[in-house]
Amino acid sequence: MNIERPLTQHLHPDGSPRFLREYVAAGGYRSLRRLGTELTHKDVQRLVGESGLRGRGGGGFPTATKWSFVPMGPDVSKPKYIVANGDEMEPGTFKDRILMEGDPHGLVEGMIMAGYALDAEVGYIFLRGEYHLSAQRLNQAIEEAYAAGYLGKPLPGTAFRFDLHLHSSAGRYICGEETALINALEGKRAVPRAKPPFPQTVGLWGQPTIVQNVETLYNIPHIINHGAEWYHRLSRTKDGGTKIYGISGRVTNPGWWELPFGTTARELLEQYAGGMADGVRFRGLLPGGISTSFMVEEHLDLPLDFSSFPPEVGRLGTGTMIILDDQTCPVGFVLNLERFFARESCGWCTPCREGLPWVAKLLMAFEEGRATHDDLSLLEMHTKWLAPGHTFCGLAPGAMAPLQSALRYFREDFERHITTGGCPWSKQSAQQRVLV
């Protein structure tokens, strides 16, 4: 068996969807045929544990460990819920969209299997409101799966029946935080909830709930079909499987690729994205969305996975990286990120609501030539005031990751803004405009 790209091998190159007939003809829904005495819910849990599957939403939490907190057995309060987190709003990230648009049934099958593993009978796909094409195609897939008896009826050989709903959201980045997402699904403001209790025990409408990233769920049927050993062989590192990596920014060929987990940034950049675009040079990258820390030249040969990332470099995040080139101002780059975070803060806790706009204003002062060295220390202080433990959820600490690392790697650029009284890059482009 030589499947190297289980998640994307059957996707149509033109981006058109695979619906039921084609999906089943290529082996889709096969994982459900063995359910029952041959494959109990404990077997599915064990296989996922042995596979080393880790959450693909950015956290990298081991899926089986997350599952282990879900209460099991006949006395547990019902229903239990499985929620697919399809609120893909992390800037620079577009991998879940590729899967949902091209292969909507893969998500349905993954959710049924996760539901079976945890004896959870109801599923929701929480989809960001802007993904209209994904919504259309998922709706069709859900209808087809009901008609074919994969949903809404006991699965052959079992008493397990799964129901699945699609929820299209209405914006706001914070919905991707799992407890905020649960509030949004209940029809409330998407403000995060205090943890504990964790959603695994007290989640959606107070019931046991697992919230899982879309790409993670797509992996599960393949693990069941081909086994944990096969899954490990796909990867170059301790974390099992493949990863959908992506690149955006000024490179020759921006895009996405499903590759062995542990592929390096240099390989992605040079072999897959075709190197930097004409006339620009590499300065740094954010490895997986804007809540990750900058990596620079010296980090390009690190395997991009969850377990071999040195803590001082940061974390992988979503694996879809954004490239900073030498024609782009690093301070302007970080200002764009912090404005995003300030706008998207839910406003619930003070440090985040007040701190992020302050950070954005400070960066604006650099760009406009009003900044002093005191502002540089103020920025640094914010990276501590908004560090993990000081805020209600991870949004503000995530916002500090690119800022803190930019202050480390691009410090001289911040200082140049102070000494030259403004943004050297915008002056440069203004000059170029005059020359033209």
Next chain:
Amino acid sequence: MLSEIERRELEDAVKHYPDKRGAAIDALLTVQRHRGWISDESLLDIARFLEITAEDLDGVATFYNLVFRKPVGRHVAFVCDSISCWIKGCEQVQERIKNLYEVDLGQTTADGRLTVLPIACLGHCERAPAMMIDQDVYGEVVPEKLESIMDKYK
């Protein structure tokens, strides 16, 4: 008052949740699809249907940026301003829209044709800069292409 068709659609939406309130966002988006935006009157209609207070529902409506509590134009253009699009020149796209249609972010053209809003990363970063008009996404939007794209939205 909710129209017959709105009521039917709301009743369908509620079936997906264990309580009526769960359908609050679906209900707001459904009525918005019919009426263009959520006026105070619409808000009251929906709140009554969901059996929650209008104040409570307004808290929800004003939280989510795709729910419009002010009137919008016949078409809404969402210009992505997140990082990958910023690198590739979303500011020039915004500038071009401003020049062509005399409208700033957050405003509606005088003829009511177009509202322009900023939007968080649309998830089309490999084709930046991206924008969405109503429900259609466009990638690699260079300022020169804008007019021909906009021609489809009268």
